[in-house]
Amino acid sequence: MGLHLEPTYWAVVIGVAVWLRIAPARGTTAFGAANAIALDLLCGPAVAVAGLTLATGLWAILALANGSRSWILNGFAYLLPVAAFLAYKTAGDWEAFRTAIPTAGPVPDAFWLLAALSFSYAFLRCLDAVRTVLAKGSPLLDPLGLAGYLFPFHMLLAGPIAGYDEYLKLNADGPEALRSDRIISAASDIATGLVYKHVCAEYLRVFLFGLDSPLASQGLIDTAGLFVYLFFDFAGYSRIALGVGTLMGVPTPVNFRAPFAARNVTDFFARWHMSLGGFVTRNIYVPLQLRLVRRFGVRRSVWVAFVSLLACWLFVGLWHRLSWRFAAYGAAFALIVWTEKLVLDRRWLRPARPGSGLAYVRRGLGMAYVFAVVTVMLHLVMGEILKP
Amino acid sequence: MTTTDTSRLTGIFRTLFNDPGLELQDDLTARDVAGWDSLNHVNLMILIEEEFGVRFTTGEVSALQDVGELKRLLAAKTAVRQAA
Numbered sequence: 001m002g003l004h005l006e007p008t009y010w011a012v013v014i015g016v017a018v019w020l021r022i023a024p025a026r027g028t029t030a031f032g033a034a035n036a037i038a039l040d041l042l043c044g045p046a047v048a049v050a051g052l053t054l055a056t057g058l059w060a061i062l063a064l065a066n067g068s069r070s071w072i073l074n075g076f077a078y079l080l081p082v083a084a085f086l087a088y089k090t091a092g093d094w095e096a097f098r099t100a101i102p103t104a105g106p107v108p109d110a111f112w113l114l115a116a117l118s119f120s121y122a123f124l125r126c127l128d129a130v131r132t133v134l135a136k137g138s139p140l141l142d143p144l145g146l147a148g149y150l151f152p153f154h155m156l157l158a159g160p161i162a163g164y165d166e167y168l169k170l171n172a173d174g175p176e177a178l179r180s181d182r183i184i185s186a187a188s189d190i191a192t193g194l195v196y197k198h199v200c201a202e203y204l205r206v207f208l209f210g211l212d213s214p215l216a217s218q219g220l221i222d223t224a225g226l227f228v229y230l231f232f233d234f235a236g237y238s239r240i241a242l243g244v245g246t247l248m249g250v251p252t253p254v255n256f257r258a259p260f261a262a263r264n265v266t267d268f269f270a271r272w273h274m275s276l277g278g279f280v281t282r283n284i285y286v287p288l289q290l291r292l293v294r295r296f297g298v299r300r301s302v303w304v305a306f307v308s309l310l311a312c313w314l315f316v317g318l319w320h321r322l323s324w325r326f327a328a329y330g331a332a333f334a335l336i337v338w339t340e341k342l343v344l345d346r347r348w349l350r351p352a353r354p355g356s357g358l359a360y361v362r363r364g365l366g367m368a369y370v371f372a373v374v375t376v377m378l379h380l381v382m383g384e385i386l387k388p
Numbered sequence: 389m390t391t392t393d394t395s396r397l398t399g400i401f402r403t404l405f406n407d408p409g410l411e412l413q414d415d416l417t418a419r420d421v422a423g424w425d426s427l428n429h430v431n432l433m434i435l436i437e438e439e440f441g442v443r444f445t446t447g448e449v450s451a452l453q454d455v456g457e458l459k460r461l462l463a464a465k466t467a468v469r470q471a472a
Contacts, residue, residue, distance in 0.1 A: 132447075135446070135447065136445070136446075136447040165451070266425075281426055281450070282450045285426060286426070286430065286446055286449050286450045287446045289426075289427070289430045290430055290433070290434070290446060290449060293430055293431065293434050294434060298431045298434055298435060301427060301430065301431050302427065305427050341425075341427060345423075345427075351422075
């Protein structure tokens with residue numbers, strides 16, 4: 001991913017930042033138009049056209065379903081992105097399909113266009129848009145604005161996943177004025193991200209695996225190294241996106257907040273890939289848990305939370321890869337997070353006095369526990385993560 | 389919100405989070421209260437629903453940022469309920 005090292009990328013960023021402050025159109029429409037040009041310049045016309053076509057398709061379905069009481073139309077609006085995602089993941093994740101793709105008529109082109117648009121991330125934005133428009137009644141954007149939300153060039157490769165409601169603020173408030181403090185904050189995020197991604201992650205990769213060798217894991221120590229590498233690579237990318245978003249005035253969420261300082265696994269996932277956690281909380285956990293607690297009562301909330309957590313974590317596991325191993329990975333994390341909840345909620349662990357020696361020891365032990373647990377869990381799926 | 393409603397709301401917070409000294413400032417957020425995680429957030433909203441006879445949507449539950457917003461939302465819902 002050398003995109004950030006190309007002058008064209010930064011010329012596009014500056015161009016969009018200026019355009020959004022002078023454009024006569026609504027914020028989201030102006031960004032959608034600029035984003036289509038950015039995709040054309042950075043990824044090619046086919047990718048830009050594919051993005052606009054998909055967004056227009058989703059817009060048409062939402063326009064039909066919005067305000068309609070037909071459960072068929074509403075169900076279709078949810079099911080279509082899910083079906084497209086399942087087809088895309090099956091084609092990419094299942095060996096038999098992956099090897100058959102190159103000979104399957106027009107399928108290869110469609111698959112590679114979806115891959116170029118990072119459809120896994122766009123799928124989550126599709127769901128967020130569908131749910132926010134149909135269930136919450138938020139306004140439906142025009143196709144251009146929707147395309148800018150679904151396929152934002154600065155968050156295209158690996159997120160973060162902005163909420164649809166957050167993106168709508170671009171219309172309500174407009175892009176924030178480029179004051180000196182915002183420019184400094186954006187520059188700081190971009191510089192930190194570039195150092196994370198192109199210095200720390202790259203140095204670690206070369207140190208661990210050699211200059212031209214592919215990433216590999218022979219054991220837990222390698223996986224621990226890969227875990228740290230993943231952090232610098234992913235957090236670096238997200239931090240650059242955050243800085244670019246600030247510069248352009250496009251709502252872009254924070255994705256990482258010192259995850260290695262987490263005290264437990266639950267806390268870790270409140271700091272790692274936070275925008276995915278936010279998506280899952282908004283769209284799966286809260287609706288399901290509300291329904292279950294209303295049905296079974298607050299007294300049983302901890303017990304029914306296992307069902308909600310299991311649903312969330314199975315989704316997260318299978319979103320990464322459609323496989324039994326990733327389903328088991330998700331289920332195991334659900335069990336870990338739920339067990340932590342039980343331990344903390346029942347106060348089996350008395351809180352230590354802040355600033356005391358015991359508090360520091362606990363903090364250190366907690367961080368070591370989180371690192372060990374996540375490393376072991378990553379090791380279980382590392383073979384699949386490293387598959388081409 | 390009336391003073392009585394505020395004290396009823398405070399009572400729910402104090403019982404749920406096991407903190408008899410908790411005061412509901414408008415800028416109070418989940419980060420400021422030990423135990424206010426996503427599970428207890430849902431419990432909190434259900435307890436408020438039961439106490440005040442209102443109903444929150446999923447979007448409202450997810451979007452709340454601080455106690456001030458909760459008070460305003462609750463005041464709007466109780467006003468609608470009383471008017472009906």
